[in-house]
Amino acid sequence: MSTTTHQGTALITGASTGIGAVYADRLARRGYDLILVARDAAKLAEHAARITAATGRRVDTIAADLTNKADLRAVEARLREDRSITALVNNAGFGATKPLADSDIDDLEKMIDLNVTALTRLTSAVVPTLVAHGSGTIINISSIVAVAPELLNGTYAGTKSYVLAFTQSLHHELSPKGIRVQAVLPGATGTPFWERAGIGSADNLPAEIVMPAEEMVDASLAGFDLGELVTIPSLPDAADWERADSARKALGPNLSRRSAATRYQQAATA
Ligand code: NAP
Helix, strand or coil: CCCCCCCCEEEEECCCCHHHHHHHHHHHHCCCEEEEEECCHHHHHHHHHHHHHHHCCCEEEEECCCCCHHHHHHHHHHHHHCCCEEEEEECCCCCCCCCHHHCCHHHHHHHHHHHHHHHHHHHHHHHHHHHHHCCEEEEEECCHHHCCCCCCCHHHHHHHHHHHHHHHHHHHHHHHHCEEEEEECCCCEECCHHHHCCCCCHHHCCHHHCEEHHHHHHHHHHHHHCCCCEECCCCCCHHHHHHHHHHHHHCHHHCCCCCCCHHHHHHHHC
């Protein structure tokens, strides 16, 4: 779906390169004014000028390191105070490929700060405004490692599992208030992510598993238009995800009971 009706303003984190930069382009074409957030002010300004020239949309930028408390608070304040904001795309994030034993724990803590803490605080800042509007959109960029934690680095997988669980919970909380949320689980996507994650380039991965960022974002927005809560752009059959999610939900009635399962009672008395 494409429209030029004015949709309000979308704030997109990590919009200087890769997936976030494509979201910026696509949401502007859908009629959003934009607030683009990342650390690289020059890249943001270039991108903003390109988008305004192509679409005529108003594009503001905020240069912020979302792992820095003062910078993060400034973006939160904008989300709380700017009543034109109707959408948040929590996209800024980074990954890692080394095992825990070979990783720098300070780098991993920074990853949690960005992928989890910043995403949570920004969401918390925007929700009251969206609830007041009775509408709005939150798109959270997770990853397929949320459901395949044996791939890549375990902390990265943990952060992206958090994003998935948080989004599922937000859907439960916010859909009755008219707010759409979506978790996007990209597979390998051709962006600078892979250089930053320490494996050189996406070109070092098998070509058949790497999707161009444009195709990934267009598929995710198509998933959004289809009303999906969870979008896995590569997955050929959406029913595979629905079956997995139904199996999870089927555990529900047995997850909290007065007594331990029989097999544990037997083990305790053996
Ligand atoms: P990318 O090209 O490296 O983009 C990451 C973006 O986040 C950049 O705009 C970067 O801008 C920004 N960023 C990084 N650290 C930041 C910080 N401390 N504060 C503010 N902004 C920061 O990677 P990408 O592939 O587009 O990644 C976007 C999201 O997709 C991430 O959450 C990633 O985990 C997820 N994802 C990627 C893949 C993949 O294969 N590429 C697969 C699954 C999920 P500055 O450097 O200017 O700050």
